[in-house]
Amino acid sequence: MTGTGTAHAGDPERGTLDKSAGENFPVAPFFLPRAWRTDLMAVYGFARLVDDIGDGDLAPGGADARLLGVSPAAAEDRLVLLDAFEADLHRVFDGTPRHPLLRRLQPTVRRCSMTPEPFLGLIAANRQDQLVQRYETYDDLLAYCELSANPVGRLVLAVTGTSTPERIRLSDAICTALQIVEHLQDVAEDLGRDRIYLPAADMKRFHVQEADLATATAGASVRALIAYEAQRARELLNEGAPLVGSVHGRLKLLLAGFVAGGRAAIHAIAAAEYDVLPGPPKPGKLQLLREVGVTLRGKG
Numbered sequence: 001m002t003g004t005g006t007a008h009a010g011d012p013e014r015g016t017l018d019k020s021a022g023e024n025f026p027v028a029p030f031f032l033p034r035a036w037r038t039d040l041m042a043v044y045g046f047a048r049l050v051d052d053i054g055d056g057d058l059a060p061g062g063a064d065a066r067l068l069g070v071s072p073a074a075a076e077d078r079l080v081l082l083d084a085f086e087a088d089l090h091r092v093f094d095g096t097p098r099h100p101l102l103r104r105l106q107p108t109v110r111r112c113s114m115t116p117e118p119f120l121g122l123i124a125a126n127r128q129d130q131l132v133q134r135y136e137t138y139d140d141l142l143a144y145c146e147l148s149a150n151p152v153g154r155l156v157l158a159v160t161g162t163s164t165p166e167r168i169r170l171s172d173a174i175c176t177a178l179q180i181v182e183h184l185q186d187v188a189e190d191l192g193r194d195r196i197y198l199p200a201a202d203m204k205r206f207h208v209q210e211a212d213l214a215t216a217t218a219g220a221s222v223r224a225l226i227a228y229e230a231q232r233a234r235e236l237l238n239e240g241a242p243l244v245g246s247v248h249g250r251l252k253l254l255l256a257g258f259v260a261g262g263r264a265a266i267h268a269i270a271a272a273e274y275d276v277l278p279g280p281p282k283p284g285k286l287q288l289l290r291e292v293g294v295t296l297r298g299k300g
């Protein structure tokens with residue numbers, strides 16, 4: 001991620017939004033209508049800030065805590081911050097929020113007739129991150145992704161006015177896949193936060209111990225486990241890919257970029273021979289463009 005330095009310590013809104021440059025795919029690319037870009041950046045600002053609270057990655061200086069009405073004594077307590085952030089979210093719907101990123105979100109919520117549920121899901125996911133560090137089964141992980149990832153796709157559909165039950169189902173598959181891919185890229189970083197998103201049942205099946213994830217490079221068992229989870233993510237992306245063909249114009253290109261970003265990241269993981277422990281395998285631009293073309297043609 002980018003934008004976590006002290007340059008924006010006095011402007012938490014700008015510092016949070018600047019992190020969009022470090023994401024796996026463009027958050028609000030130039031080819032979209034201006035109104036969509038504005039709304040997508042407002043949604044991104046919310047999602048990025050709640051993740052930064054949950055990960056302890058807020059800009060130094062405590063400005064976000066002050067804006068949310070949290071005392072300096074409690075400014076390091078992530079659960080207190082998340083509670084205060086949730087209270088401020090409710091003001092988006094029935095009052096005047098305290099935090100500038102939530103004030104920025106308010107016109108989007110009104111313009112797009114959004115409901116609180118997707119935003120509350122993202123807060124709940126970050127609250128769960130403070131309380132749950134391991135996931136026993138794949139189904140447990142999917143339930144987490146229902147909170148941590150799927151709301152993002154639902155918000156994109158809301159911004160673009162294209163929500164239908166079938167599109168939401170397809171979007172959920174894509175978003176869950178993208179979350180799993182991110183977990184695979186960030187195994188070492190997550191372990192540093194004492195979190196493991198590889199299901200314990202799968203680790204046992206592949207004879208992987210937690211200590212095996214703390215080494216400089218992955219052994220054969222870890223690589224086999226990562227390959228297995230990457231295939232699951234690939235299948236989810238393929239399941240959700242028909243979403244791209246269900247829309248038209250610039251939205252089609254945006255959604256193709258999301259699917260292609262996931263596919264390109266999986267390709268990068270495979271190219272690294274599933275050794276994700278030295279750091280996140282990142283796809284090159286050429287691979288990403290190739291995957292966009294494949295996705296737009298309805299293949300993959």
